[in-house]
Amino acid sequence: MDNLFVLQGSFMDTQVGKTSFKIPPASLGTFGTLSVIFWVPVYDQIIVPLARKLTGHPNGLTQLQRIGTGHFISIFSMLSAGILEVIRLEIVKRHGYYEIKPVPIPIFWQVPQFLIIGCAEVFTLVGQMEFFYEQVPGSMKSLGSALRLTTIALGNYTSSLLVSIVIKVTTEDGGPGWIPDNLNYGQLQNFFWLLAALSGVNLAIFVVVAKWHTGPLG
Numbered sequence: 001m002d003n004l005f006v007l008q009g010s011f012m013d014t015q016v017g018k019t020s021f022k023i024p025p026a027s028l029g030t031f032g033t034l035s036v037i038f039w040v041p042v043y044d045q046i047i048v049p050l051a052r053k054l055t056g057h058p059n060g061l062t063q064l065q066r067i068g069t070g071h072f073i074s075i076f077s078m079l080s081a082g083i084l085e086v087i088r089l090e091i092v093k094r095h096g097y098y099e100i101k102p103v104p105i106p107i108f109w110q111v112p113q114f115l116i117i118g119c120a121e122v123f124t125l126v127g128q129m130e131f132f133y134e135q136v137p138g139s140m141k142s143l144g145s146a147l148r149l150t151t152i153a154l155g156n157y158t159s160s161l162l163v164s165i166v167i168k169v170t171t172e173d174g175g176p177g178w179i180p181d182n183l184n185y186g187q188l189q190n191f192f193w194l195l196a197a198l199s200g201v202n203l204a205i206f207v208v209v210a211k212w213h214t215g216p217l218g
Helices: 002-009 025-055 063-095 107-134 138-170 188-210
Strands: 103-106
Touching: 002 025, 002 063, 002 107, 002 188, 025 107, 063 103, 063 107, 063 188, 103 107, 107 138, 138 188
Parallel strands: none
Antiparallel strands: none
């Protein structure tokens, strides 16, 4: 997903103001990190006390509720990226910028999707870390942490596989497909819509499976 954000950014205007400095598209991931730094204290100092009053749970939200909330928030990052791509392609179509790179739309319009992802990570990744560490027997703490990293690795492999499948399927008719080398001819927003839909399905499955959880194993 981050790679597609970078790819999208590479077709946008990276110049900072009227200066000659151009920001590398990959560096916008810094805003995701800054978002995490911002949301961690906000979660601990504001969200937890408010949630504690509503739920009565000492941590405000259970670990599974925290993970599910992160999954829900991440959907909006995909929607944000998709909307931005629709706007970018509209500019390309209106002015015939198909062979022009970058398209004159500031790369900083990508910032919201990175900020949302950072917020989602505060809920999901931290919640996963706590869940895998605390919900296993004491003799399996290290294994629990390793399993968490395994899920991340599997997610990365699945993401790569999904991209490969989408490219193959959408280019079977000889067209450029959703994710061509020149995104000005592509439909990258459709891939973001697909990710948002899959994230929604994933959240629904997560909610169902989470109801089966009965507590620590020991």
